[in-house]
Amino acid sequence: MQLALAPLQTYTDYHFRNAHLAVFSGVDKFYAPYLKLNNDGTIKNAPKIDILPKNNPHVAVIPQLMACSEPEFFIMADYIESLGYTELNWNMGCPYPMVTNKNLGAGILNKPSEIFQLFDTIFPKLKMGLGIKMRMGLESTSEILEILPRLNDYPLTEIIIHARYAKQLYNGSCDHERFLECISLTNHRLTYNGDIESKEDFDDLQVRFKGIEHWMIGRGAMKNPSLFEEIRFGIVDPGDLYRDKLARFSAHLTDSLLECNPDRGYALSKMRSYWEYLSDGLSDGKQLYRKLKKSKSIEEFHGFLAEML
Template structure:
């Protein structure tokens, strides 16, 4: 069994990944949020920095990119390769309209001919392994039924499927029946992603999808970073132990943020965004988050957090 941390834009960056590796266990593979392009044809700087080897010294990380054309694909792929990576992941799953309306992310899933035309041009030139992370479609989950069998013609390293269609965003249930159909349609290693927020969720899915050995967790791990340990090792920390880990985890992130950017307002903003998720995993999380949101400085935030936890 292999567990992976999903690439959540602005959240699961190297600050989060390194802190998680230092405090928690159970993640086999980390995926970096996608590289994307500026309007002038250059790669945005923050995601470039995120995947620098010096920022990921002990992490088995897979960089991700988002592209809708061959030229921009290779601008980003060449950069990834120049850093020494042997594999990358193509985001065909981002569901947000500002992305899909530009034929990016899941916006290409209702245009299968464009996907295969891109692959026909890219694979003969590509020197790295390539996997994809995708939704089941843009408008509905049946769209994947046309795409998935034809992907067998290409040497993909893996296919990660978030079991929703894009226009759902993160609302409504995952389509488990459709995912079950997908298992027999592909020869590639298949990873399940979507709504794993507890060990109970995972156990139910593992029984349902007996042939699946690769799993990806995103929002569930943001709410409970120890979820990987609970699934991998069956261990559940006591409330006090878990809170102590969250304190240490937060301190690692704060230290990393301040080393990267001395702007303490930036660190404060980032920590508030992290704790919007982390607070959901605590019984008193709503009250704690209300206090943390009022912090005026990163030092106040740290004091409030450590006093309360």
């Protein structure tokens, strides 16, 4: 069994990854949020910094990129390779209209001929391993039935499937029946992603998807960073111990944010953002988050945390 943390844009950056590694355990691989180009063709700065080896000294990271053409792809792939990485992941799963309307993310999934044309030009030149993370389609999960068998013609390292179509965003249920169909259609290593928010969720899916050994968790781990430990070791921390871990996790996050950027307002904004998820995993989370949102400084924020946790 291999467990991976999903790449959530603006959330699971190196600050989060390193803090998680310092306090929690159970993750085999961390996927970095995608690199993307500016309008002038240069790579956006924040994701470039995010995957620098010096910022990920003890973390097994797979960088991700988002592109819709061969030139765009290699601007980012060449940068990733220059840092010493040997594998990257191509985001074909981002569901947001501002992305899909540009033929990026899941926006290419209803154009299979374009996908295969890109692969035909990219693979002969690519020196790194390449995996993809994808939705099951743009407008329907049935779109994957045409794409998946043809992907067997390409030397992908893995296929990660979020079991929704893009226009669902994160609403509605994952299509588990469709994922079962996918298992028999591919020769590649398949990773399941989508709505794993508890050990019970994982156990049910593991029974249902026999033979699947690779799993990716995103929002569930944002709400409960100990979820990987619970799945791997079957141990749920008592409430006091878990809340103590959350306090230490938050301290690591804040220290890392301030080391990167001394603007304490920036750290406060980021910590509010993280805790919008983290509070959701606590019985008194709504009350806690209401108080955290009122914090006027990062010191006041941690004062409220200490009081409530």
